[in-house]
Amino acid sequence: MGDRGNQIRFGILGCAGIARKVSRAITLAPNALIHAVTSRSADKAAKFAAENGFPSTVKIYGSYEALLDDAQVDAVYIPLPTSLHLKWATLAAQKKKHILLEKPVALNADQFDSIAHVCEENHVQLMDGTMWMHHPRTAKMKEFLSDAGRFGQLKTVHSCFTFAAEPDFLKNDIRVKPDLDALGALGDVGWYCLRSILFVFDYELPKKVLALPGAVLNEYGVILSCGASMHWDDGRTATFHCSFLSNLTMDLTAIGTKGTLHVRDFVIPYEEHEASFSVGTKTGFDDLVTRWIPRPGEHVISTDLPQEALMVREFANLVADAKTKGSVPEKKWPTLSRKTQMILDAVKASIDGGFVPVEVVG
Amino acid sequence: MGDRGNQIRFGILGCAGIARKVSRAITLAPNALIHAVTSRSADKAAKFAAENGFPSTVKIYGSYEALLDDAQVDAVYIPLPTSLHLKWATLAAQKKKHILLEKPVALNADQFDSIAHVCEENHVQLMDGTMWMHHPRTAKMKEFLSDAGRFGQLKTVHSCFTFAAEPDFLKNDIRVKPDLDALGALGDVGWYCLRSILFVFDYELPKKVLALPGAVLNEYGVILSCGASMHWDDGRTATFHCSFLSNLTMDLTAIGTKGTLHVRDFVIPYEEHEASFSVGTKTGFDDLVTRWIPRPGEHVISTDLPQEALMVREFANLVADAKTKGSVPEKKWPTLSRKTQMILDAVKASIDGGFVPVEVVG
Numbered sequence: 179m180g181d182r183g184n185q186i187r188f189g190i191l192g193c194a195g196i197a198r199k200v201s202r203a204i205t206l207a208p209n210a211l212i213h214a215v216t217s218r219s220a221d222k223a224a225k226f227a228a229e230n231g232f233p234s235t236v237k238i239y240g241s242y243e244a245l246l247d248d249a250q251v252d253a254v255y256i257p258l259p260t261s262l263h264l265k266w267a268t269l270a271a272q273k274k275k276h277i278l279l280e281k282p283v284a285l286n287a288d289q290f291d292s293i294a295h296v297c298e299e300n301h302v303q304l305m306d307g308t309m310w311m312h313h314p315r316t317a318k319m320k321e322f323l324s325d326a327g328r329f330g331q332l333k334t335v336h337s338c339f340t341f342a343a344e345p346d347f348l349k350n351d352i353r354v355k356p357d358l359d360a361l362g363a364l365g366d367v368g369w370y371c372l373r374s375i376l377f378v379f380d381y382e383l384p385k386k387v388l389a390l391p392g393a394v395l396n397e398y399g400v401i402l403s404c405g406a407s408m409h410w411d412d413g414r415t416a417t418f419h420c421s422f423l424s425n426l427t428m429d430l431t432a433i434g435t436k437g438t439l440h441v442r443d444f445v446i447p448y449e450e451h452e453a454s455f456s457v458g459t460k461t462g463f464d465d466l467v468t469r470w471i472p473r474p475g476e477h478v479i480s481t482d483l484p485q486e487a488l489m490v491r492e493f494a495n496l497v498a499d500a501k502t503k504g505s506v507p508e509k510k511w512p513t514l515s516r517k518t519q520m521i522l523d524a525v526k527a528s529i530d531g532g533f534v535p536v537e538v539v540g
Numbered sequence: 541m542g543d544r545g546n547q548i549r550f551g552i553l554g555c556a557g558i559a560r561k562v563s564r565a566i567t568l569a570p571n572a573l574i575h576a577v578t579s580r581s582a583d584k585a586a587k588f589a590a591e592n593g594f595p596s597t598v599k600i601y602g603s604y605e606a607l608l609d610d611a612q613v614d615a616v617y618i619p620l621p622t623s624l625h626l627k628w629a630t631l632a633a634q635k636k637k638h639i640l641l642e643k644p645v646a647l648n649a650d651q652f653d654s655i656a657h658v659c660e661e662n663h664v665q666l667m668d669g670t671m672w673m674h675h676p677r678t679a680k681m682k683e684f685l686s687d688a689g690r691f692g693q694l695k696t697v698h699s700c701f702t703f704a705a706e707p708d709f710l711k712n713d714i715r716v717k718p719d720l721d722a723l724g725a726l727g728d729v730g731w732y733c734l735r736s737i738l739f740v741f742d743y744e745l746p747k748k749v750l751a752l753p754g755a756v757l758n759e760y761g762v763i764l765s766c767g768a769s770m771h772w773d774d775g776r777t778a779t780f781h782c783s784f785l786s787n788l789t790m791d792l793t794a795i796g797t798k799g800t801l802h803v804r805d806f807v808i809p810y811e812e813h814e815a816s817f818s819v820g821t822k823t824g825f826d827d828l829v830t831r832w833i834p835r836p837g838e839h840v841i842s843t844d845l846p847q848e849a850l851m852v853r854e855f856a857n858l859v860a861d862a863k864t865k866g867s868v869p870e871k872k873w874p875t876l877s878r879k880t881q882m883i884l885d886a887v888k889a890s891i892d893g894g895f896v897p898v899e900v901v902g
Contacts, residue, residue, distance in 0.1 A: 336779075338698065390750070415753075417767070417779050425799050425821070427820070435704055469809070
């Protein structure tokens with residue numbers, strides 16, 4: 179822990195399950211602390227604070243507005259349902275709070291543009307909660323993917339994130355409710371697939387997106403399972419599959435002309451302090467085609483802080499720069515959010531249109 | 541090695557690269573031996589025999605017909621270009637030779653039906669050269685996939701087989717020639733992807749196949765890279781990608797409601813005598829969603845004989861049964877070949893039609 183005076187003071191806007199993990203991350207990050215928490219009622223916020231072992235100094239608010247009016251709050255973490263992002267992120271920015279915003283960032287790119295615009299006007303940092311971007315493994319994977327000698331030119335990517343939701347989740351979770359997280363599995367687990375594909379493509383948007391037949395929607399039209407195929411110039415392609423209906427799986431595979439990268443836990447590593455990925459380079463066979471030469475190898479990366487604490491630390495660093503040096507907010511993060519949301523919108527449009535090809539216009 | 545008198549005597553019809561591997565497999569299989577080899581010229585066949593250390597007792601023929609006329613030949617291995625399968629498999633069957641036929645088995649399912657029909661008429665066993673089917677790992681994977689407690693209901697499959705062909709291959713190999721292996725990468729590496737998907741689906745054909753945009757064809761229209769999405773009843777899906785243009789990759793992922801299977805070397809294991817696959821069952825997270833519980837585990841399977849020798853042994857056993865007990869040829873194997881070819885035809889038709897959905901009619 180650093181000096182409390184230099185730590186970025188977070189307000190937590192809502193007590194969703196994910197807020198527990200991020201609260202711990204704020205506590206773990208050396209340059210951040212929890213200053214206040216709120217929910218739709220003070221009782222609920224107090225219960226959340228107690229259950230998660232918050233210090234008694236943490237302020238409990240009974241409304242989102244009250245927390246946003248606390249002048250000591252530097253930044254807010256917003257884990258609210260997606261349908262509430264536009265309203266509360268806008269208000270937070272207007273109150274000069276820097277914003278760590280859960281994914282999906284908005285119901286569509288237009289809404290997100292509105293949020294990003296008000297953040298820019300008010301000189302506040304905006305970053306989404308895609309934790310794995312901040313794991314040191316991610317930077318190591320990028321090194322491999324950028325290495326023309328080991329990976330060559332990118333050809334295709336496949337990404338998959340599924341988990342088997344309990345019956346109660348499929349009935350009651352906000353992620354299956356059309357008025358709350360209307361993007362369902364596409365907005366939740368699909369978000370990570372889309373970001374991972376963008377990550378491998380160096381954030382170059384695809385030209386075309388085609389949702390694959392076989393998407394499963396619930397009675398309200400919320401996506402429970404879907405996939406898509408994407409297309410770039412020069413025949414480069416990607417596919418993804420996301421679902422609430424299948425056993426937990428988190429695959430990212432990137433194949434280049436000279437190399438292959440595999441990771442099976444790209445969103446949340448198997449363990450907090452160590453994560454790995456596998457690479458093959460110029461892989462071939464022996465003379466009789468009976469074994470691989472060279473055999474692909476595993477890279478293991480350790481980290482003292484879990485990826486969510488690294489995310490908070492990175493965000494808090496940017497907030498500190500804005501606060502103390504008057505730095506302009508880092509545009510990289512909202513740009514990545516926007517691109518992810520744009521592809522998400524295209525997949526949704528393709529499904530809504532009956533699995534038609536949709537052009538992505540940056 | 542068993543008693544020579546009880547061993548099935550193979551004739552090798554053509555000296556393709558793959559014939560070297562299968563010749564070794566015939567030598568390794570305890571119930572098989574190489575009796576004769578032929579090519580378009582006796583010189584070529586003699587050179588092949590010498591280079592591969594065949595015993596001097598192996599007969600060298602200068603024409604395919606001559607080998608088929610050798611009454612001592614029980615079975616032939618046919619590694620000829622796909623466009624020659626119909627002619628030579630038909631003639632071999634008419635000469636009462638049992639047939640181990642390289643994949644793809646034919647240029648289309650109609651051709652294959654003709655081959656299968658003549659084999660049936662002449663009471664000869666027909667089996668294709670899909671070696672990985674015979675690895676003990678494959679049976680172990682099937683045990684997991686069939687286990688409702690560990691795997692649950694199948695939801696989706698992804699299969700990928702790519703390798704980076706050398707410039708010379710892309711110019712001169714039979715697999716890029718429209719008059720030889722006209723099915724290109726789809727018939728070669730794609731064959732394995734399709735078979736692996738069928739394997740996971742217990743050989744239930746998909747209802748629909750949709751080739752994905754982004755297929756790469758050479759100047760003669762031969763497929764160098766392609767993929768497709770497939771659809772069964774109840775929202776079950778599969779995707780595959782195959783290519784001559786990307787680094788060696790061999791992935792099979794099957795996801796059920798309760799379990800996930802991963803294998804990264806499904807066609808040719810990394811090593812001959814040991815192969816593994818990974819399974820996750822009822823995988824979830826700890827309370828704070830910071831790590832996986834339980835962590836997926838690896839299954840390692842040893843084998844004394846390489847999978848291609850196990851294939852030869854299985855085939856030779858069936859031939860021996862037909863020879864000595866007058867058993868009817870095992871229909872399972874040509875049935876699997878036919879189903880694989882049918883999906884292959886559907887993918888090809890989808891590409892040829894401009895990436896349109898194609899129904900698969902069994």
